[in-house]
Amino acid sequence: MRTGRYALVALAGVMIAALAFTGAQTQEAAPPAQPGGLGEGTWNALSGTLLQLLAVVIVMESALAALFNWRVFRVAFNARALKTPIMFGVGLMLVLVTTYDPMRVIIAASGISLAETQPLRLFFQGLLTTILSAMIIAGGSEGIFQLLKKLGIRSPETSQDEAAANALKSDQAWVSIRATGATEPQPIQIGIEELGSTYSAANDSLSYFFDHIDQPPLAGSIDSRTVWQRAKATFTADAYRFPSYGGRTVSADKPYRITATWISEDKPKSVGIFRGKFAPRALIDLSVDLSDDPAS
Incomplete structure (x- = not known):
């Protein structure tokens, strides 16, 4: 279990390093198929943002695994039922105490303008993106994997098989x-x-x-x-x-x-x-x- 946790942290570190490396290089290779007619720049920015989010979520899941796998926690609580609300709470705190708002970053990477001057709209923009960001993080790495597969960034190979195995x-x-x-x-x-x-x-x-x-x-x-x-x-x-x-x-x-x-x-x-x-x-x-x- 501990070895698997270290492997996840190492994978996240490699992904972050790869993102930093690829961001400094010129785009020589042809990009993957771009759904929805997105431009190459928009597509590259969106892909990088999602991969960065995946790395953050993997590190968070690895940190919380110590709680979810704790024997006392598993005896007293239903770990599967509590995982989502705990992940949501931690994700919400991450967004509130830092400047990292993945939903706002994804919207901006998609080319949608969030420029607004009215205080009320600014408040609701922040509230909405904060809650959606916490919900994305609560979905865990599996939810982001599914999103990457639907966008064609990751090969869609296991979603139906995993669902069939669990049913x-x-x-x-x-x-x-x-x-x-x-x-x-x-x-x-x-x-x-x-x-x-x-x-x-x-x-x-x-x-x-x-x-x-x-x-x-x-x-x-x-x-x-x-x-x-x-x-x-x-x-x-x-x-x-x-x-x-x-x-x-x-x-x-x-x-x-x-x-x-x-x-x-x-x-x-x-x-x-x-x-x-x-x-x-x-x-x-x-x-x-x-x-x-x-x-x-």
Whole structure:
């Protein structure tokens, strides 16, 4: 991890040095295809500005990686959910405490005049470009890579592949389990088992909160929590949830059973949480209160 971080910093340094070098040289090589009919000078200025912005964002991401990869931070918070607002806040502070306003630089490099004398318009110009600059920085290096690919500065090779890799496949589903109500502060063990052809529901002695063994595959769940409760769950890691944030990928259209086991009065106790199938690409959040009796 540390080696990768150093590599990103080195890459950013090389990019900044390359920009300084190319800026001092005459433009001998033919420029890339220029979208929108941009002139050669405008295109070169815009390309250099975007590459400079990419270098700044890569260095910032490398610096913040120490926070995002900190074990205490990952245990207490949902790092994926908080990364964007933290990047936005840091980007906003960067723009406010320095003279670097990448959105204003990009607009100027595109040949659009920002000359204005009216104080009110000057205020809104500064406010708008400052917020947009912070949002660009919050998008991270991946967002700038996508912009460079759309402009033809970088080869468009991975965006669709990466999106497909991160998405659920047609034979997969996503499930999470939240279990509360254990009578003693003991760890709750969650078991997930794919049921084979030899499984017999009649021989299963557990009672289930959600028994879908003879029902259609589960396709989704409706969240009845308040907006504040959902927002809190999005940005924080839940100690009573498995996984603490995100979800567990399972196979669709195959029978599963999910169980919870914990120690109650010095004896192990087990209950069934779910039994049945998941529909393709289903997103399921199961929530149970272990103080209740699923058989009742």
